[in-house]
Amino acid sequence: MSTEILMWAQVRDSSLLKNVAELAGEGKKLSQAVGGKLSAVLIGKNVAGMTKDLGDLGVQKVYLADDPALEHYSTESYCSVFTKVFEKCKPFAVIMGATFLGRDLSARFAGRIRGALVPDAIAWKFENGKIKPSRPMYAGKVIADISLPSDATPVVTLRVNVFPPAVKTSGASPEIEKIVAPNVKDSLRTVCTGIVKTAGALIDVTEADIVFSGGRGMAAEGNFKMMFDIAKSIGAAVGASRAAVDAGWIPHAHQVGQTGKTVTPTLYIACGISGSIQHLAGMSSSKIIVAVNKDPDANIFKVANYGIVGDLFQVLPVLGEEIRKLRAH
Ligand SMILES: Cc1cc2nc3c(=O)[nH]c(=O)nc-3n(C[C@H](O)[C@H](O)[C@H](O)COP(=O)(O)OP(=O)(O)OC[C@H]3O[C@@H](n4cnc5c(N)ncnc54)[C@H](O)[C@@H]3O)c2cc1C
Missing domain, CATH: 3.40.50.620 (HUPs)
Incomplete structure (x- = not known):
């Protein structure tokens, strides 16, 4: 050796x-x-x-x-x-x-x-x-x-x-x-002849500079579509808490946390995520953390640089639009 x-x-x-x-x-x-x-x-x-x-x-x-x-x-x-x-x-x-x-x-x-x-x-x-x-x-x-x-x-x-x-x-x-x-x-028993990418495919959550992440507060699978649309329009990735993954709203590949992926983007936007210790284990090293939660006492606000107390369904579209404008400049 x-x-x-x-x-x-x-x-x-x-x-x-x-x-x-x-x-x-x-x-x-x-x-x-x-x-x-x-x-x-x-x-x-x-x-x-x-x-x-x-x-x-x-x-x-x-x-x-x-x-x-x-x-x-x-x-x-x-x-x-x-x-x-x-x-x-x-x-x-x-x-x-x-x-x-x-x-x-x-x-x-x-x-x-x-x-x-x-x-x-x-x-x-x-x-x-x-x-x-x-x-x-x-x-x-x-x-x-x-x-x-x-x-x-x-x-x-x-x-x-x-x-x-x-x-x-x-x-x-x-x-x-x-x-x-x-x-x-x-x-060779398997041969890769080419790679077909899904049109408008999102970047992996571990590679992205901006991550929008949704938790149980997203309430339903269909509501993740809004998050995916916003993320795609600005080249961001979509993450999720385990609660959202366990509910079947989004695949496990998007899960952030102790039993998911660790992410360190420049901007992590947690929507409807309470901030459990297991979730924080996967995202607390992000440079800037923005939390959107209707509960002012949610644990996520303890690690957030910016906190918005409000309904994510009202806040998220506005936030997405503002980021889109900023990135257009
Ligand atoms: C061994 C182990 C490993 C685990 N690994 C992970 C892991 O890797 N990743 C992970 O995330 N979890 C993990 N968990 C689970 C973890 O303990 C929590 O249960 C989970 O993170 C909770 O997810 P959540 O924050 O989405 O849900 P909740 O804790 O239920 O929080 C939902 C939040 O949404 C807010 N909300 C609801 N509606 C709205 C609205 N309309 N607008 C704004 N806010 C709203 C609520 O106020 C609440 O704060 C693990 C647990 C164990 C035991």
Whole structure:
């Protein structure tokens, strides 16, 4: 085992995902604790230009698999590339974002190398020469500190938007090692031939700069349509409390909180959300929080920068219109 830390520089729509900066920040700290270097695996088609961005984030070496056959993610082909890099450098630990694809790839890869998988870590320590990640378990009822065996490489996914991003500098260009992707084309069991996006699709709640979020106060599934319409018109995302998700008004992918997603947008607008501790766990690091609630004593007002006591069905359309006007300038 070397002292190298390996991270996945995940790409979507020809750019690095926001969480890559978070991985670089934590990867750097871990590599310093271990006394090694931080390397990234960059896979895709026409992705070589992103190596400079990785250097600016403090990545010292990039394993680059730039191949038209790798344009779209596939578990088998991306796992083969990762395994090839693993065989070359025998890293101390591998970190990925706990994104949908990060969860998929990490599980397959950890199985392939007989590594020690820790999904969805929200913190980690370095003790006695080993990484000790912490992760929520049992629907967030406990936070478990995980002790890992010495004879298996840790493969840890980090929850998105929990760790601070690496500060960008105009850093040195990273060393680049080109990786020829193993030819797994003929053995692929699933092939992605293209990605069809829903017209006017919203950005993921973890990536958005503005998030409108609705709770039980939204009262019905149909009322979320108004929120989606406003969000779409200004390029925002829609989040929800668990109460709204459990009621079946909106899919779980939108849930914010301890058992949902963690978000850190510039502006989070909570509508008809009381502010339970579990909801706050997922959004209290937002830069500006605006709460709309008809109960002046609602807990959400304790974390809000701006509070509007009123009926969300009257406030939300006006608020949406004002933001739309501001963004038009
Ligand atoms: C282990 C565990 C994990 C959990 N994980 C999560 C999680 O990830 N995310 C999460 O959100 N919750 C989570 N919960 C649930 C959490 O405890 C709360 O039950 C939930 O957040 C409440 O959602 P809410 O604020 O929408 O509903 P409520 O608490 O019922 O609040 C509704 C609010 O809407 C206001 N309101 C009603 N009508 C209007 C109106 N017309 N205009 C303005 N305001 C109005 C009310 O005054 C009230 O404050 C978890 C719970 C447990 C036990």
